[in-house]
Amino acid sequence: MALQITETCVNCWACVDVCPNDAIYEDKPHFLIEASKCTECLGDHAVPQCAAICPIECAIVNELDEPLNPPGSLTGIPLEKLKELGLYKEAA
Amino acid sequence: MELPVIGNTPAAKQGGCSSSGCGTAPDALAHLPDHIRAKVQDHPCYSEEAHHYFARMHVAVAPACNIQCNYCNRKYDCANESRPGVVSELLTPPQAINKVLAVAAAIPQMTVLGIAGPGDPLANPERTFETFRKLAEKAPDIKLCVSTNGLNLPQYVDEIAKYNIDHVTITINCIDPEIGAQIYPWIYWENKRIRGVEAARILIEQQQKGLQMLTERGILVKVNSVLIPGVNDQHLKEVSKVVKAAGAFLHNVMPLIAEAEHGTYYGLMGQPSPTAEQLQELQDACAGDMAMMRHCRQCRADAVGMLGEDRGAEFTMDKIDVMEVDYEAAMVRRKEVHDAIIDQLEAKRAAQNPAVNPEIPANSRPVLMAVAGKNGLVAEHFGHAREFLMYEASPAGVRFIGHRKTELYCGGMDTCGEGDADPDSLLDRNISILKGCEVILCSKIGYEPWGKLEAAGIAPNGEHAMEPIEDAVMAVYKELAASGRLSQATESKKVA
Numbered sequence: 001m002a003l004q005i006t007e008t009c010v011n012c013w014a015c016v017d018v019c020p021n022d023a024i025y026e027d028k029p030h031f032l033i034e035a036s037k038c039t040e041c042l043g044d045h046a047v048p049q050c051a052a053i054c055p056i057e058c059a060i061v062n063e064l065d066e067p068l069n070p071p072g073s074l075t076g077i078p079l080e081k082l083k084e085l086g087l088y089k090e091a092a
Numbered sequence: 093m094e095l096p097v098i099g100n101t102p103a104a105k106q107g108g109c110s111s112s113g114c115g116t117a118p119d120a121l122a123h124l125p126d127h128i129r130a131k132v133q134d135h136p137c138y139s140e141e142a143h144h145y146f147a148r149m150h151v152a153v154a155p156a157c158n159i160q161c162n163y164c165n166r167k168y169d170c171a172n173e174s175r176p177g178v179v180s181e182l183l184t185p186p187q188a189i190n191k192v193l194a195v196a197a198a199i200p201q202m203t204v205l206g207i208a209g210p211g212d213p214l215a216n217p218e219r220t221f222e223t224f225r226k227l228a229e230k231a232p233d234i235k236l237c238v239s240t241n242g243l244n245l246p247q248y249v250d251e252i253a254k255y256n257i258d259h260v261t262i263t264i265n266c267i268d269p270e271i272g273a274q275i276y277p278w279i280y281w282e283n284k285r286i287r288g289v290e291a292a293r294i295l296i297e298q299q300q301k302g303l304q305m306l307t308e309r310g311i312l313v314k315v316n317s318v319l320i321p322g323v324n325d326q327h328l329k330e331v332s333k334v335v336k337a338a339g340a341f342l343h344n345v346m347p348l349i350a351e352a353e354h355g356t357y358y359g360l361m362g363q364p365s366p367t368a369e370q371l372q373e374l375q376d377a378c379a380g381d382m383a384m385m386r387h388c389r390q391c392r393a394d395a396v397g398m399l400g401e402d403r404g405a406e407f408t409m410d411k412i413d414v415m416e417v418d419y420e421a422a423m424v425r426r427k428e429v430h431d432a433i434i435d436q437l438e439a440k441r442a443a444q445n446p447a448v449n450p451e452i453p454a455n456s457r458p459v460l461m462a463v464a465g466k467n468g469l470v471a472e473h474f475g476h477a478r479e480f481l482m483y484e485a486s487p488a489g490v491r492f493i494g495h496r497k498t499e500l501y502c503g504g505m506d507t508c509g510e511g512d513a514d515p516d517s518l519l520d521r522n523i524s525i526l527k528g529c530e531v532i533l534c535s536k537i538g539y540e541p542w543g544k545l546e547a548a549g550i551a552p553n554g555e556h557a558m559e560p561i562e563d564a565v566m567a568v569y570k571e572l573a574a575s576g577r578l579s580q581a582t583e584s585k586k587v588a
Contacts, residue, residue, distance in 0.1 A: 010167050011182075012211060014156035017218075018283075045283045053280040055157065055166045074160060075357050076277045085360065
């Protein structure tokens with residue numbers, strides 16, 4: 001059971017500082033989560049901390065590749081607007 | 093601690109002294125108590141006068157943020173853009189120290205090191221305070237300053253006080269959570285993402301608490317507010333009153349930057365930015381209660397140099413790595429340069445005659461003038477000016493109003509780095525930003541823009557080249573008075 005970081009990550013470091021397991025490390029082209037260390041914060045916090053502070057939609061996904069912060073959930077930009085601007089990608 | 097109301101307030105309509113500034117006062121801070129003036133006289137972001145002589149730099153060691161603002165996009169990398177939150181190169185604290193020492197040695201006028209992002213410095217406490225701690229040791233002659241959204245401020249006030257950081261900027265856009273909910277979609281607080289009105293309520297509470305804790309410790313606080321038309325424009329007058337009562341020393345109302353290309357919520361949703369007139373109107377409305385900062389250039393989180401210029405490209409990490417810096421020697425040189433500038437400013441202050449000018453009828457109307465200036469002088473060619481400095485002359489004296497950029501911000505990846513293809517449209521655009529001005533002072537000006545400016549009702553004036561700006565503006569104002577063009581009753585206000 002572990003979360004993953006996708007290529008939409010902008011390398012802002014926010015998740016690194018709040019991870020209770022030190023599971024997140026700097027890499028190119030973006031940060032990664034060490035699967036063996038990630039507990040999805042079970043036992044430490046009510047919600048996974050990386051996903052609670054991450055500012056980028058779809059940057060953190062679960063084992064089923066489902067984004068914890070789906071499109072439109074963080075910026076408040078309506079989905080229609082994102083589609084109109086070509087910024088909306090269907091979840092893989 | 094409540095500071096006296098000072099500053100660049102509008103002149104009284106019927107002439108005479110305005111309550112807070114009388115005579116030609118290039119530096120509104122001259123009215124401050126000595127101990128506070130001493131703290132800000134060489135800080136370009138706190139003193140309008142100082143920004144002509146002293147430089148600052150930001151080091152981008154703080155990438156993480158704990159809130160989302162609707163005017164911010166966290167994809168912050170464009171070398172050609174200048175706006176808050178944008179940086180080219182993130183630095184580790186040791187890299188930041190090397191950069192600061194190299195810049196301070198190369199630019200002795202550099203007095204201030206700030207940490208301003210690109211995220212929130214207090215959401216990166218280890219990186220931020222490691223940088224401050226080492227700088228306080230290695231470069232004790234550099235003033236340290238930090239800017240924050242305020243969410244984590246109460247938690248770190250004592251740490252801030254420990255490193256002698258005596259200037260803190262808090263961005264406060266509202267004191268009403270309902271308005272805040274339209275500006276901040278979420279905050280990260282106590283291990284949860286909190287949204288809406290509740291998020292705004294917590295943020296506002298922490299900002300106000302932090303502001304109070306700082307002023308109780310004698311730390312100077314500047315409040316930045318982003319003017320968002322239709323969202324907080326009227327509300328900011330109330331914000332100004334409240335932060336002043338809490339002891340903030342200066343209020344900096346900045347225009348919203350919202351371009352679709354930046355990918356921000358406001359940019360994509362078509363939220364309009366304020367016009368220069370709207371900004372000035374609000375600054376004037378707040379000025380009755382609070383000293384207003386009007387010379388902010390909304391710089392990048394890795395800016396280097398004088399306000400309005402960015403010498404960051406001269407100090408990239410690969411260049412700094414091969415520079416040899418003898419900081420002990422640099423400190424001696426820096427002190428000489430600083431002392432010479434301060435002496436010059438003191439002499440200038442002593443020479444000022446605060447008396448109302450008898451040559452100008454007290455009921456003369458105020459006139460807005462634009463200046464192509466450099467280092468406090470009318471020293472720029474009209475066509476080379478990257479910005480115009482706006483001054484208002486009235487019988488009470490000359491006051492600085494703000495600046496207007498002559499170039500648009502980076503238009504995004506597609507147009508990045510390309511010049512304007514049509515020089516005519518660029519000229520028209522630059523003339524249109526001078527709306528409301530009656531005179532433009534510059535060192536030189538070409539034949540074509542001269543004609544176009546006159547046609548637009550703006551009188552070009554190249555007769556005061558290399559004179560101090562305030563003297564030149566007052567001289568032109570006297571000429572207008574002498575020729576009878578300043579009477580309140582004048583039907584056509586235009587000078588040209």
